[in-house]
Amino acid sequence: MNYDISGPWLTYVGPNAPLDDSCAPAANQQGSATGAIKAWTTAGVPSHQLVLGVPAYGHSYIVAPSDGLTSNDTETPIIASFPAFDKNQHPKGDKWDDGEGVDECGVQQTNGGNFNFIGLIEAGMLFPNGTATAAVDYRFDECSQTPYLYNETSQLMVSFDDAKSFSAKGNFIKENNLRGFAIWESAGDNNDILLNSIRTAAGFDEDC
Structure with a gap:
């Protein structure tokens, strides 16, 4: 699977499902689809026997504006790369997220902080067509080929x-056969936005 590569177990916000990480700083290279496929094929597994696991969800974090935004030589601040987040705060994700409380084993759990794609729409961060609303900043990271959302007021960042x-x-x-x-x-x-996107790009027929 190519997800949960970064999450609240780290000390910074990183891509949940990076396509590549070789272009990221060495300290932030946690793995990627590119690296995984290279490792499997180098080990002798034919590429046509490999399936890429992809996520329809992301992880959320509480990030102070001083960490979450950077000028990056532009007039308008943009979402920073690999910002630190507040590990003492555990944001609640969407309605499918695991809430805080004691689990069946008697262990205290925190909020999971996970948002499904449709959950981001229901939370007002994305429009029904999957594009970002005015309530958040949006940045697409060209290295990992994944997006980020950030609400400066609530300090919520989502990878x-x-x-x-x-x-x-x-x-x-x-390209890699x-x-x-x-998934x-x-x-x-939501309305097969993600499924249609990946199927079309991969060259799969519309009908299974």
Whole structure:
């Protein structure tokens, strides 16, 4: 699977499902689809037997504006790369997210902080077509080929996947002759925006 590469277990916000990380600073290289496929094929596994796991969800974090935004030589601040986040705060994700409380084993758990793609729409961060609303800043990271959202007021940052990142993953599947993809999970999509994007880019027929 190519997700949960970065999450709240780290000390900074990174891509949940990076297509590549070789262009990231060495300290932030946690793995990627590119690296995984290279490792498997180098080990002798034919690429046409490999399936790329992709996520319809992302992780959220509380990030102070001083860390979350950078000028980057532009007049308008943009979302910073790999910002630190407040590990003492655990934001609640969408309605499918695991809330805080004691689990069945008697262990205290915090909020999961996960947002499905459709959950970001329901939260007002994305329009129904999957594009960012005026409530958040949006940045597409060209290295990992994944997007980020940030609300400066609530200080909520989300690393997730959208149609653009799924299209990049579809192209990767096609270019590397992979068997296909598996998604966790299709119910997190909205009107098949993600599924259609990756299937079209991968060159799969519309009908299964």
